[in-house]
Amino acid sequence: MMRTLLLLAAALPVCAQDATAVRGEKVFQTTCSVPYCHGSGGTAGRAPKLIGHSFTSAELRNIVFNGIANKAMPAFGAQLPADDISAVVSYVMTLKGSAPATASQAVSVRAAPAESKEGKALFFDAVRMGGCGRCHELEKRGSPVVSNWNVAAGFADLRSINVRDVMTAQPVGESAFPALIAEKSEKRVRVFDLSSPLPVLRTFAPDAVKLTEGSTWKHSDAVRDYTDAELAEIAKYLQWVAK
Amino acid sequence: MSVARVLALVALSKLLLAGDGATHADWPSYGGTFAAWRHSALKQIDTGNVKNLIPAWVFQTGDYENGLQSTPIAVDGILYLSTSNSWAFALDGATGRLLWEYHYKFATDVRMLPYGNQNRGVAVSHGLVFMGTADNHLVALDQKTGQEVWKVNIEDSRQCGCNTTGAPLAIKDIVVAGVTGGDSAHRGYLTAFDAKTGRLRWRFYTIPGPGEPGHDTWRGDTWKFGGGSTWMTGSYDPELDLLYWGVGNASSDLNGSKRKGDNLYTASIVALNPDTGKLKWHFQEVPNDVWDFDAAFEQILVDLPIGGRTRKVMLHPTKGGYIWMLDRATGEFLKAWPFAKNINWVAGITETGKLAGRVEPAVGKSAMICPSVAGAKNWNQGAYSPNTGMLYLPVQELCNDLVARDEEVAEGGAFTGGNWFMKPPPGGKIEGYIAAFDAATGERRWSVPVTTWIMASILSTEGGLVFTGDPEGNFFALDARTGARLWSFQTGGGHRGSSISYAIDGRQYVATPTGWGSLVGAAHQALFPGAPSARPGSALFVFKLPEGAK
Numbered sequence: 001m002m003r004t005l006l007l008l009a010a011a012l013p014v015c016a017q018d019a020t021a022v023r024g025e026k027v028f029q030t031t032c033s034v035p036y037c038h039g040s041g042g043t044a045g046r047a048p049k050l051i052g053h054s055f056t057s058a059e060l061r062n063i064v065f066n067g068i069a070n071k072a073m074p075a076f077g078a079q080l081p082a083d084d085i086s087a088v089v090s091y092v093m094t095l096k097g098s099a100p101a102t103a104s105q106a107v108s109v110r111a112a113p114a115e116s117k118e119g120k121a122l123f124f125d126a127v128r129m130g131g132c133g134r135c136h137e138l139e140k141r142g143s144p145v146v147s148n149w150n151v152a153a154g155f156a157d158l159r160s161i162n163v164r165d166v167m168t169a170q171p172v173g174e175s176a177f178p179a180l181i182a183e184k185s186e187k188r189v190r191v192f193d194l195s196s197p198l199p200v201l202r203t204f205a206p207d208a209v210k211l212t213e214g215s216t217w218k219h220s221d222a223v224r225d226y227t228d229a230e231l232a233e234i235a236k237y238l239q240w241v242a243k
Numbered sequence: 244m245s246v247a248r249v250l251a252l253v254a255l256s257k258l259l260l261a262g263d264g265a266t267h268a269d270w271p272s273y274g275g276t277f278a279a280w281r282h283s284a285l286k287q288i289d290t291g292n293v294k295n296l297i298p299a300w301v302f303q304t305g306d307y308e309n310g311l312q313s314t315p316i317a318v319d320g321i322l323y324l325s326t327s328n329s330w331a332f333a334l335d336g337a338t339g340r341l342l343w344e345y346h347y348k349f350a351t352d353v354r355m356l357p358y359g360n361q362n363r364g365v366a367v368s369h370g371l372v373f374m375g376t377a378d379n380h381l382v383a384l385d386q387k388t389g390q391e392v393w394k395v396n397i398e399d400s401r402q403c404g405c406n407t408t409g410a411p412l413a414i415k416d417i418v419v420a421g422v423t424g425g426d427s428a429h430r431g432y433l434t435a436f437d438a439k440t441g442r443l444r445w446r447f448y449t450i451p452g453p454g455e456p457g458h459d460t461w462r463g464d465t466w467k468f469g470g471g472s473t474w475m476t477g478s479y480d481p482e483l484d485l486l487y488w489g490v491g492n493a494s495s496d497l498n499g500s501k502r503k504g505d506n507l508y509t510a511s512i513v514a515l516n517p518d519t520g521k522l523k524w525h526f527q528e529v530p531n532d533v534w535d536f537d538a539a540f541e542q543i544l545v546d547l548p549i550g551g552r553t554r555k556v557m558l559h560p561t562k563g564g565y566i567w568m569l570d571r572a573t574g575e576f577l578k579a580w581p582f583a584k585n586i587n588w589v590a591g592i593t594e595t596g597k598l599a600g601r602v603e604p605a606v607g608k609s610a611m612i613c614p615s616v617a618g619a620k621n622w623n624q625g626a627y628s629p630n631t632g633m634l635y636l637p638v639q640e641l642c643n644d645l646v647a648r649d650e651e652v653a654e655g656g657a658f659t660g661g662n663w664f665m666k667p668p669p670g671g672k673i674e675g676y677i678a679a680f681d682a683a684t685g686e687r688r689w690s691v692p693v694t695t696w697i698m699a700s701i702l703s704t705e706g707g708l709v710f711t712g713d714p715e716g717n718f719f720a721l722d723a724r725t726g727a728r729l730w731s732f733q734t735g736g737g738h739r740g741s742s743i744s745y746a747i748d749g750r751q752y753v754a755t756p757t758g759w760g761s762l763v764g765a766a767h768q769a770l771f772p773g774a775p776s777a778r779p780g781s782a783l784f785v786f787k788l789p790e791g792a793k
Contacts, residue, residue, distance in 0.1 A: 033765045033768075045359065046659070047657075126429075127430075127452065129398075130398055140401060141402050142402070144350075193442065200394070203392055
């Protein structure tokens with residue numbers, strides 16, 4: 001009997017914590033996991049996923065209490081009783097993981113200095129349908145269509161870049177197009193079709209397409225939407241990335 | 244057969260097809276047909292025998308995240324189904340046998356996206372199955388094998404804060420894909436790709452750029468981040484050769500002070516030339532939207548007697564609780580009528596289609612607005628029956644306190660411009676129901692309450708039936724004329740998808756996706772404390788009449 005009581009006593013703090021977390025889950029369901037905010041169980045909604053987050057409990061308490069300035073996360077300090085805030089923090093702490101999951105961590109990219117900011121904006125310009133980012137991935141932005149480019153090359157003239165990797169693909173029953181090889185095996189050939197402003201990764205049976213060296217495609221065509229001055233800004237940005 | 248006879252037959256079949264938005268053996272497109280009636284002409288299952296319906300087979304997708312919100316596509320006896328994590332399946336429609344499956348691999352981490360990983364269906368044409376992905380790619384798969392044929396990145400989802408969750412629309416020789424992003428600092432667009440090669444055909448920006456008509460309805464550079472997403476699927480009229488798409492809310496959602504002006508073409512219907520992507524006409528329902536009232540939902544294309552003559556109209560039910568009726572050839576406003584009881588964001592809509600008596604949220608001040616940002620109806624679609632002349636809608640009476648807020652702009656970042664706190668209607672409670680309206684007059688014919696709300700689409704059939712499912716797992720059939728409940732089956736998972744009907748070898752089937760989830764789905768317990776839980780899952784249930792039964 002004594003042994004049982006001792007065991008119970010030892011288990012008590014854990015149980016109490018669990019009970020708080022259970023209550024916190026209820027608070028979460030009714031206050032945080034509401035339409036267009038966090039998803040149920042801490043999955044992603046319009047608000048970020050909380051499963052696997054890496055906040056400390058003090059950080060969480062501060063965010064829940066004060067909100068995040070200029071963001072959708074409201075301040076609950078005046079809305080929820082202190083017990084509820086403690087409970088919901090306990091619950092969200094049960095979702096903690098080692099993998100980075102917060103928005104700030106997911107996009108932990110060096111901030112570009114003032115002199116390369118304009119170049120960066122031009123490089124990924126949404127008004128130009130993504131600009132250079134349609135083919136190039138840098139700093140977790142853009143599409144990695146071109147995998148083997150060397151930013152450190154310090155491109156002086158972005159119009160006259162040598163593009164010897166671009167080949168000519170001739171599919172059966174279709175016009176030839178400029179292509180970058182993505183995969184070539186016995187089973188299939190995958191190439192990026194560069195004739196489209198948004199490159200298309202196309203898959204062929206090996207005997208359904210013929211690839212030949214060289215192409216009429218020029219990098220100057222890809223950057224024709226930019227002025228010389230804009231390209232100079234982009235070059236500044238690339239030089240900064242290369243450092 | 245003589246040439247004259249062939250021509251006569253062609254003419255006859257055209258005559259029969261003109262104005263026929265019903266599906267037959269196949270369910271070829273997201274809304275059933277391009278007219279988006281979600282009505283099947285099949286009538287083997289009818290009001291008399293529906294009570295005998297039994298499960299034919301069940302398919303478990305194995306993708307249990309975010310529920311199953313898809314619309315299966317049925318072509319020549321094969322069903323094509325997509326799931327939340329951008330997986331696609333081909334299934335034998337009679338037996339449920341898996342013919343092929345395709346698991347898309349995300350190029351970027353989609354978990355951080357504000358719109359989540361979910362998928363509402365595929366499109367099928369040219370021997371290909373087209374699917375948008377949660378990381379904003381469009382893929383084309385071989386219809387026979389499921390092998391990838393082409394793939395294109397629509398825009399880097401990390402940059403735009405947008406992705407593809409809606410079903411593409413395959414018309415003519417193109418496939419058209421919309422994107423989310425209406426609650427992000429993002430400029431919306433609609434993109435058309437060559438069906439066979441995936442090459443870009445055109446992109447229509449829902450917010451005009453400098454020098455384009457309508458650009459002056461924006462202030463400063465707010466046009467670059469003004470929302471106007473295209474997150475649901477459009478309609479197409481082959482005779483008029485016009486592509487219709489509903490454009491989402493303006494962003495930031497609840498704060499219009501920085502973007503004073505109409506903010507074209509947000510919260511509008513746009514009619515485009517499908518070959519060029521050029522605008523033919525537009526009609527804006529909510530100028531300077533500050534309530535998150537998308538015009539994104541289904542556009543139902545019907546020919547109705549209006550003012551003594553038959554007109555080609557579009558019926559468009561929206562979040563704000565109104566059904567808008569437009570002339571779909573010209574975009575002329577014909578009328579609008581409320582389909583929900585609790586509407587206070589406007590006092591009404593004028594005879595010329597303008598909003599009267601706007602009640603707007605203000606910075607730092609709470610305003611009680613009905614309906615809520617979740618809408619009097621959300622994306623789950625209604626149905627139109629030519630048999631009864633009725634429009635069937637899932638309706639929810641739900642309000643919210645809106646508080647606007649000044650918010651910094653960061654490209655692709657959240658840009659809601661305020662907060663919402665869900666509330667029951669003043670002096671009432673949150674309720675959901677299915678309502679039937681006369682499609683021409685707007686007169687309410689019947690309404691059937693449910694325990695909580697209906698977040699699944701509605702299917703209408705020529706057998707005089709209306710099918711849908713509830714969050715508690717019941718999939719059920721109502722009498723299309725009276726709303727009387729005729730049959731119900733507990734599927735074990737909440738209903739969040741769109742049921743369809745199809746036929747193989749003369750036998751009619753009804754298929755429904757099951758499995759609760761999604762942004763709004765997450766709120767269920769909060770909105771309905773004490774209600775039976777809505778179970779997650781991801782399975783397709785298919786029903787038929789017993790062998791030998793008629």
